[in-house]
Every structure is written in structure tokens, then in C-alpha cells.
Amino acid sequence: MKTLLALLFTINLSASVSPEFIITNYYDPSIVISFEAWKGGDLSVKILTEDSELIFNDNLKIDETDGVKYNLKNLKSGKYLVKLENDIKLVEETVILFDGKIVKKEAKIYYKPVVVIKKDLINLSFLSYNGDVDVTIFGDEGELYSSSVENTKPYNRIYSISDLPQGSYTIDVRNDKVSRTISFRR
Numbered sequence: 442m443k444t445l446l447a448l449l450f451t452i453n454l455s456a457s458v459s460p461e462f463i464i465t466n467y468y469d470p471s472i473v474i475s476f477e478a479w480k481g482g483d484l485s486v487k488i489l490t491e492d493s494e495l496i497f498n499d500n501l502k503i504d505e506t507d508g509v510k511y512n513l514k515n516l517k518s519g520k521y522l523v524k525l526e527n528d529i530k531l532v533e534e535t536v537i538l539f540d541g542k543i544v545k546k547e548a549k550i551y552y553k554p555v556v557v558i559k560k561d562l563i564n565l566s567f568l569s570y571n572g573d574v575d576v577t578i579f580g581d582e583g584e585l586y587s588s589s590v591e592n593t594k595p596y597n598r599i600y601s602i603s604d605l606p607q608g609s610y611t612i613d614v615r616n617d618k619v620s621r622t623i624s625f626r627r
Contacts, residue, residue: 462525462532465543470514472523472536472543476503479527486511487524496521503527513538529553531619554614554621561603567596569616579611602627 464473474486481504488497488511496516501509513521518539525532530552537545554567554574567574572592578585578600585605590596602610605627613622 462548463523463534463536463546465536465546467542467544470516470538470541470543471510471512473508473510474501474525475508476506477508479503479525480529482527485524485526487526488513489522489524491520491522493522513543514541551618553619556612556614556621556623558602558612558623558625561601563600563602563612565596565598565600565612565614567614567616569594569596570618571616572596573616575613575615577613579613580605581608585610 461475462478464475465471474484476484482502484501484503486497486499486501486509487495489495497511513536516538518541519537521536521538523534523536525534530550532548532550534546534548536543549570551570552568554565557564563578565576572590572594574588574590574593574596576586576588576590576598578587586600607627609624609626611622611624614620
């Protein structure tokens with residue numbers, strides 16, 4: 442019985458470990474971005490100062506390599522924000538440099554809304570980190586629908602668009618960190 446409990450505890454711990462988006466070494470002022478936690482496609486990499494000044498911007502093809510290394514040795518001591526973003530999520534990792542060494546890092550993950558349009562329905566799912574969601578649907582004449590919801594985790598809704606006339610429409614789903622905008626025809 443003790444063995445079974447120990448095994449279950451170990452499985453539970455390993456299942457709750459989050460992936461490393463940025464790999465660092467205390468003695469090396471470099472960051473390695475591993476692509477293991479990302480699906481194929483493009484990955485945007487931005488490095489910003491503590492004052493939100495953009496000091497580096499790159500777009501990578503994930504399918505072409507396993508990862509990439511950036512050397513931060515020429516940066517002054519201080520706090521930097523590394524933003525990694527693709528179509529699915531945004532990762533903001535704070536990196537603190539001190540005396541040419543990375544002394545601390547902390548990641549926050551923000552998942553983007555999932556919007557699926559099939560026939561006369563819009564299926565929306567959003568794992569908003571803070572529970573706040575803004576949904577707006579636009580038509581050729583302007584805004585048709587708008588909703589702001591606070592403190593709802595997760596946000597799942599199905600919208601019927603069967604009464605809309607033929608035309609072009611756009612749905613915009615967002616919070617203060619991530620958004621998804623999709624245009625569609627009905």
C-alpha cells in the first residue's frame with residue numbers, strides 16, 4: 442500500500458510540473474528557448490526592458506530547429522521581460538540579470554481564446570487567466586453585439602448566428618493580455 446501511495450504521489454508531482462519555456466544557467470548570461478512546449482509554426486520572441494522598451498524582436502520557424510540560444514551578456518543588470526507568442530499562447534518570462542548572471546526567472550502563461558465557427562454557430566472557449574472576457578461581433582454596419590464578463594473561469598459560450606443576414610462579420614475576443622480576431626462570411 443505504501444508503494445502504491447508513493448507511486449501515485451510521484452505521478453501526481455510529475456504531472457503538475459510545467460514545461461520550461463526558457464532554460465537558463467546561473468553562470469551563463471544566456472537563455473535557451475526550447476521548442477518542446479510549442480507546436481509547429483511561427484514563434485515571436487521579444488525582449489523588453491523593465492520600462493517596456495523593445496530591445497530585441499525575432500520571428501522563428503519552430504519546425505526548422507529544436508531551440509535557439511540568445512546571449513544576454515551585453516545587457517546591464519536589471520529586470521527584463523522575454524515574450525514568447527504563437528497562435529495558441531503567450532508566455533511572459535521575467536528574467537533578472539545581476540552582475541552578468543541570471544539570478545531569477547518567472548514565467549506566466551496566457552492562453553488565447555479558441556473560436557470555432559460551424560454552420561450557424563460560434564463556439565467560444567477561453568481560459569482567461571483573470572476571468573475577464575470581452576466579446577464583440579462586428580458586421581458591415583458596425584458593432585452588432587458586445588459583452589464584457591468579469592470573474593468567469595473558464596468562459597465557454599455558443600452563439601447562434603442563424604438570424605444574421607448574408608455578409609462579412611468579425612468576432613473579437615480579448616482580455617488585457619491576449620486576443621483573437623476572426624473574420625468570417627455568412
